[in-house]
Amino acid sequence: MIHVLATMFGHWRRAPLQLVLLIAGLALATALWSAVQAINAEARASYERAVERLGTGDMAALTSPEGTIALETYVRLRRAGWQLSPVLEGVWGQGEQSVTLLGVDVLSYPGAPAMAAAAETEGNLDVAGLLMTPGVMFANPGTRAKLERDDQEAARIFSLPDLPPDLVLSDISVVEALLNRPGQLSRLLILPDQPRDLPPLSARAPGLVVTATNDGPLGDPGRLTRSFHLNLTAFGFLSFGVGLFIVQGSIMLSIEQRRGTIRTLRCLGVSVSSLMTALLLELILLALVAGAVGLVVGYSLAGLLLPDVSATLRGLYGAPVDGTLSLRLSWVLSGLGMALAGTLLAGLQALISLRRLARHLSQASYAPARLSASQIQILCLSGAGLIGLGAVVLSFGSGLLAGFVGLGGLMLGSAVLVLPVLNLLLQGARRMAGSPELQWLAADSRLQLPGLSLSLMALLLAVATNVGVGTMVSSFRMTFVDWIDQRLVADVFVEVETEAQAQSVLRWATLLRARSLPQFYSDTRLNSAPLRIYGVVDDPLYREHWPLVRKTPDAWERLHGGGAVFVNEQLAQRDGVQVGDRMTVGPGWSAPVAAVYSDYGNPDKQIIASLPALRAQVPSPTLLRIGLVPPEGMSRDDLAQRLEQDLDITRTAIRDKEAIKSLSIAVFDRTFVVTGALNILTLAVAGFAMLTSFLSQWTRRLPQLAPVWAMGISRARLAGLEFLRSLGFAILTFVFALPLGLGLAWVLLNVINLEAFGWRLPMYLFPGAWARLLLLTCLAAGLAALTPVLRLLRLAPAQLLGVFSNDRP
Known part of the structure; x- marks a missing residue:
């Protein structure tokens, strides 16, 4: 097995560029996924630290529909055996200087240890001193700086970094006096350890209700930010999926180029199962190497984006998120796991191809045929079925998960339909072409469709995502600016x-x-x-x-x-x-x-x-x-x-x-920095996928180009036609992706936003942005086609003549 594996790996020494493309594609896909997971993991870790130290995140509470609970009700429940911690909440101050005051019982409040530690560190106060010293308060450093007016008051405010912005925590007696609300409570936290055989709540306090989570200022910030992180995860998964198209193209190319090696190994007695095992081990090793590279790149990318994400979460949700990044085992394992799973998924077709190739040694080199009528019918039915399923889920489902499932059905269904649609358009173009040269170009492009299918799907998804997300962000920005003015x-x-x-x-x-x-x-x-x-x-x-x-x-x-x-x-x-x-x-x-x-x-x-x-x-x-x-x-x-x-x-x-408006717009623009970065990276990955597809097609192109060259069309002319074909594919894919992107924007504005944030947004169209995106798409396709075109220009006529070496007169 070792010798077989060494022989299989010998191919990469002869094709270093192909190895670089494979590792770079998988590393880039892993990097995008890992960056998103690292950002999410860091944010969740900050939430967990705050909840753990303050001790109230997932704690149930008793609240009153009337808004306040009388002190007598709390006393009655405590005497009945209920283990509760009272909380009083209110706004203190005026205008920009106003803060939320949160009064707690220091002896029973779950976050009391964090308060005591801060008081002991900064004021040398123990719990008794904390209770006896009048007016002691706790706030995060930013809020503390805003409230410090003189040395006497500064001495009474201690820093507690885990607190959200504009929140001041203190003993309930202090808050009661500042708010002038004696004998009133906002809610009662239900402590974890409750005695058995408690009297029912309806008997002691029939007006109170139990809420499943503490949704006050110290509640779990993960509740509010869940939709934000879900959006980031969906974007990272899409980028990873697009990157796998690069991997699949490179692996299939390597199988085709190793036909001679595989034939020789089979003649020497190597079994099919041994060959498949060797390929599987090769894929795993490549996945680990590329995954490790992707983790390093993803870590750097996450470090660049995390400060903007932290500012967004603090600004929109008041969530305490550090702007520093830590290496966490959870997202490292997630990145490596996705790299392995993605590589095996992308290599599945290669394993099937290797099995077929090893069993039919005399089979000629595989050349993709035109899509048959039955294949087109299957693709059309599959695409229509996925789109229909997505539409049904969007129409009758509810919640963010249903929104993303419906969106996934629409996008996958459209990606499946890209081949039948392009095949139909090329068939019509061939009929309308005025010259034999253009007729050949259209017919040859139809022949290349199966080999380019994955890269065209990747380009479709990338362009549609850019159109959809760009339309959503721009519509949101335009609406936001108008809303600010109003x-x-x-x-x-x-x-x-x-x-x-x-x-x-x-x-x-x-x-x-x-x-x-x-x-x-x-x-x-x-x-x-x-x-x-x-x-x-x-x-x-x-x-x-x-x-x-x-x-x-x-x-x-x-x-x-x-x-x-x-x-x-x-x-x-x-x-x-x-x-x-x-x-x-x-x-x-x-x-x-x-x-x-x-x-x-x-x-x-x-x-x-x-x-x-x-x-x-x-x-x-x-x-x-x-x-x-x-x-x-x-x-x-x-x-x-x-x-x-x-x-x-x-x-x-x-x-x-105007100053308020400018500041608000600046905060808005910073909020979507991450989205814009992922948009550009996804399009770059799609262009990379096209490059691998063009290179994988190269070895099969000579038998198709040689007869045309022999008929008198120069290599420079053929290279120009190849470049034109690449741009044509990009433009046709863009035209097909545009309505899909607008549909994606509509779902984001009217379904995802509504479920995540509670508001709908009007949808605006931005033709100028589409034109810029079309230029970027053509640029990506042109750069992807540049290497095969240069190869064709430098190709020796003897290689083209060699195609006819076995022909008989």
Whole structure:
């Protein structure tokens, strides 16, 4: 067996370029998959560290539909034997300086050890000192820096890096005093160790409900980010699948080139099973080498992309993710496992071909024939079946998994149909061709279709993915920019820190005849989930600009005069709320829904009510900011300058509309850096797959090119026709991939986004981007065809004449 294996490996010494292509293709596919898995693993490890240290991620909790739990209820349950830990949550501060306060019982809270360790490290306080020292708080370093105003307060805030941004953790007595909510609790964490024979909850606290997960600020961030990581995984899997086409083409080429070696080994008595075992061991060894290279490349790629992913997760979800990368056994084994599995899958056809070749030693060199009518029929039925299955799943399924399964059916079905469609187009082109040369080119291209099938499928998937994801991102960006313009109805925004400062700004605006738009809010809970209720004033600017996606004809009149509310798309989608329904907003507060508005980038539920309605239910709502519109004849800059001079407000507390818009768009663009990088890499992999296919076809092309050369067509002309054929395949594949990509974009915008984030997005078309992508596709095909074309130009006439050496006169 060792000698057989050495003989089989001897082929790679004679074909180093082919070996490089094989290892590079598999390494690139493994690198893309490993990079995505490394990023996901690092993010999940950060989530697990935070959950483990804080101890609340998968812990059930008791909540009240009314939003608050009375202290007496907690005492009654504790006396009945229930092991609970009380939590009080609320917003503290004004505007940009506001943070979420989370009050806990230090003696029973699962995250108390992390609090005690931080207090002991920074303040030399034990648990007793932590309880006895007034006003001790914990926050992550960024939040701590924002809250530090003087040395006395800085000494009371300790760093706890695992906390999410804008969250302050403290003893419940401290938070109770700061929020002025004595005797109120937000929820009760159900501790793991409960005694037996507990009295039923319905007997002691019938108004409380058990939630399966703690969805408060310290809940498992993996819940919110699951859709983000699923999207990354799907992209990585697609890139890996496209890369396997390179491997398959290289392996099949090596089998064809080793026909003589295989024939000789069989004549020496080597069994078919020994040959197949040798090929299998060869594939495993190559997979391990290429997989190791891919892991190194993937690690480097993940290191480049992780900072942008971390910024995205922190910005969109408040998830604590480190920007550093660690070598983890999970994604290393995943990368090697995928490399082995992918290589064996790609080599399956080679094993079958080797078995057939070894049993028929006298068989002539295999040359792919045209697609037969039965093969075309099978491909059409298979493709239509997969597309139909995907459409059924998308129509009747629910959830992200159903969305991706349906999407996979559509894309795989279209990939299967690419050969029948191209065959039909080439058949029509041959009939329409005006010259014999072009007729031969079309007929010869049809002959090459079976050998190029995998690379054309890879190119189709890569182009469709680029069109679909690019359309989704660009549509999202255009919608987001319009949405920002609509939401920022004022020209200047002032962040106020105290109620007195807020009243001073409002009086100043009235004297200046500037329009003021104060934005108040109150945080509560709805169906055991966080809910923010905004109170807005009755101003025509809201009616003209606020983005409503569904509404009643008199929505604004009902909001300000009929006690109605507006809900965001997330709430409408998750709770099944429709325009015209009546919903319970809070204890004793029921209101009809007059409109649904778009709210991109926010994972939580929101409601808009009129300011008087909010104040009737919440006597002291929090003032988020004050929007100001300058009077006629005054610019935004002049208004900001007057604010700074007249009211002694710092410039950092004054934000103009364009600055907020620019910052938001910058954050948005950074969010999709990873998607853009994977898009380009997938297209590069598809171009690599075309190169391996063209090289594998090269040895079989001479018998087809020699007669045409002998009829008087020069090698330069043949090389030009070969290059033209490659570009033709790329253009036809692009034309077929364009509608598939638009279908992919529609599914991403209307199914995947809806399931993952709770909002729909309008779809826009971008012909300019398609033209650029067509140029990139042609460039990839041209570069892939360059090596075979140069070989043909340098080919000696004697080699072409050698094709006729066995012909008899």
